[in-house]
Amino acid sequence: MDELVRVRFAPSPTGKLHFGSARTALFNYLFAKKFGGKFVLRIEDSDKVRSTPESEIDILEGLSWLGLSWDEGPMSDGRYGPYRQSERAEIYKEFIDRMAESKDAYYCFCSQEELAEEREKQEKAHQMPKYSGKCRGLSESDIAGLTKEGKKPAIRFKVSDEVIEFDDLIKGPMKFDMSLFGDFVIVGSDGNPLFLLTNLIDDSLMKISHVLRAEDHLSNTPKQLLLFKALGLMAPEYGHLPLILNPDKSKISKRKNPASLTEDFRDKGYLPEAMINFMALLGWHPANDKEIFSLGDLETEFSLDKVSKSPAIFDIQRLDYINGYYIRQKKIGDLANLCLPFMEKCNPAAFIEAQAKPEYLLQAVSMVQERMKRLDEICELTHYFFGNDLNYDAELLVPKNAKKSDIANYLKAGLAELQEIEIFGPDNLEKTLIGTVAKLKITNGELLWPIRVALTGEKASPGVFELLSVLGKERSLKRIQDAITKLEK
Numbered sequence: 001m002d003e004l005v006r007v008r009f010a011p012s013p014t015g016k017l018h019f020g021s022a023r024t025a026l027f028n029y030l031f032a033k034k035f036g037g038k039f040v041l042r043i044e045d046s047d048k049v050r051s052t053p054e055s056e057i058d059i060l061e062g063l064s065w066l067g068l069s070w071d072e073g074p075m076s077d078g079r080y081g082p083y084r085q086s087e088r089a090e091i092y093k094e095f096i097d098r099m100a101e102s103k104d105a106y107y108c109f110c111s112q113e114e115l116a117e118e119r120e121k122q123e124k125a126h127q128m129p130k131y132s133g134k135c136r137g138l139s140e141s142d143i144a145g146l147t148k149e150g151k152k153p154a155i156r157f158k159v160s161d162e163v164i165e166f167d168d169l170i171k172g173p174m175k176f177d178m179s180l181f182g183d184f185v186i187v188g189s190d191g192n193p194l195f196l197l198t199n200l201i202d203d204s205l206m207k208i209s210h211v212l213r214a215e216d217h218l219s220n221t222p223k224q225l226l227l228f229k230a231l232g233l234m235a236p237e238y239g240h241l242p243l244i245l246n247p248d249k250s251k252i253s254k255r256k257n258p259a260s261l262t263e264d265f266r267d268k269g270y271l272p273e274a275m276i277n278f279m280a281l282l283g284w285h286p287a288n289d290k291e292i293f294s295l296g297d298l299e300t301e302f303s304l305d306k307v308s309k310s311p312a313i314f315d316i317q318r319l320d321y322i323n324g325y326y327i328r329q330k331k332i333g334d335l336a337n338l339c340l341p342f343m344e345k346c347n348p349a350a351f352i353e354a355q356a357k358p359e360y361l362l363q364a365v366s367m368v369q370e371r372m373k374r375l376d377e378i379c380e381l382t383h384y385f386f387g388n389d390l391n392y393d394a395e396l397l398v399p400k401n402a403k404k405s406d407i408a409n410y411l412k413a414g415l416a417e418l419q420e421i422e423i424f425g426p427d428n429l430e431k432t433l434i435g436t437v438a439k440l441k442i443t444n445g446e447l448l449w450p451i452r453v454a455l456t457g458e459k460a461s462p463g464v465f466e467l468l469s470v471l472g473k474e475r476s477l478k479r480i481q482d483a484i485t486k487l488e489k
């Protein structure tokens with residue numbers, strides 16, 4: 001027997017997996033888990049021109065990276081496969097034939113040019129664009145004649161003037177006046193069935209119980225409900241997920257926003273657990289103020305009645321905050337391993353050194369873990385642990401109201417003391433340098449600030465004693481010497 005809950009994610013592989021679509025996948029996955037149901041992945045590649053194998057690979061990769069494993073789908077066939085629409089032509093054929101013969105649909109010979117002209121006229125007259133129904137009344141002999149001329153017809157579904165009502169699982173009661181919709185094409189003039197038709201045939205044959213999809217599909221639902229009725233098939237329940245908007249309420253657009261899950265999020269150093277957590281909160285409002293949810297937590301806590309009807313706001317700062325949280329939870333070895341591929345890209349020399357000295361890498365990563373928000377910040381945050389030359393202005397070495405020449409002298413004194421230290425550990429270093437400060441009768445800042453800049457070239461960095469100790473004697477002394485040279489130039 002089939003499970004009571006069977007949901008599906010049905011992406012069209014016409015580009016990289018959009019993070020909004022990934023949210024749709026997540027909500028379906030969670031809904032299935034919550035009710036012990038099945039999560040089906042169906043690749044809707046019926047649009048042969050726009051679908052590409054690369055896009056499908058990106059979708060599968062993105063879902064796998066997030067850990068959203070599907071129970072049935074390409075490569076894990078279930079009872080209702082194949083799960084790629086391009087492999088289901090035989091299945092659709094029967095339905096196409098049925099619609100061609102049915103009184104609910106008719107052949108339409110209108111060309112794209114004619115349809116465009118009709119639309120233009122309607123727009124000029126400030127009317128809603130709607131197909132005029134010109135081919136509705138074609139007789140058998142008209143059709144035979146046009147076919148003889150070599151014209152290839154589309155199949156259009158007849159929309160009757162009725163009101164379609166349904167209870168949306170998220171938005172509540174919905175009502176559509178179908179007299180505003182024109183008759184719509186379900187099979188193109190090339191003989192290929194269109195999205196509205198294949199999508200519902202598959203939902204029906206794959207025994208999908210609930211369809212959770214993006215709000216942009218809301219107006220497709222009454223059309224599909226009419227088609228279900230015409231084909232004598234049982235419709236699933238529908239729920240439409242709220243739109244995702246920018247903080248200024250503008251629509252998320254591919255040009256303005258990072259959109260690809262793999263390219264703009266995974267490859268920028270966001271962790272899958274952070275993406276899951278962040279995407280769940282795009283529309284779903286848990287009862288309490290809790291903000292951190294693992295996939296496991298969500299599987300039990302998620303519920304549709306807490307999904308908002310109004311748009312969700314995409315706030316990248318919230319994502320950075322959540323990502324930072326998960327980065328801080330990582331064991332240092334795991335975090336270092338996650339950072340390495342980023343380092344390989346942004347600083348190949350550092351990558352080579354880090355690979356040769358894994359312990360050193362661990363120390364460097366542990367010193368910046370607290371501050372890291374994304375894995376791709378690894379180079380920026382740890383560059384001074386690697387290589388020799390730092391690039392900074394001499395002015396940075398000089399605290400406010402201090403003189404360059406004095407700072408050079410303090411650094412020389414510090415350098416001389418550091419040279420004597422055998423065990424370059426934080427405690428020894430602190431004792432020695434605080435002693436130097438006392439001898440010079442200066443403030444801590446007058447010596448420790450320039451040393452810290454000499455070691456890192458940065459204004460902000462971890463504590464100076466830990467830094468010296470991790471960088472080691474040789475590198476530290478060289479950097480301090482370089483700073484003195486810079487000051488004396």
Ligand code: GLU
Binds near residue numbers: 009010011213217
């Ligand atoms: N292939 C459609 C899309 O990617 C699926 C719509 C649906 O979930 O019904 O938008």
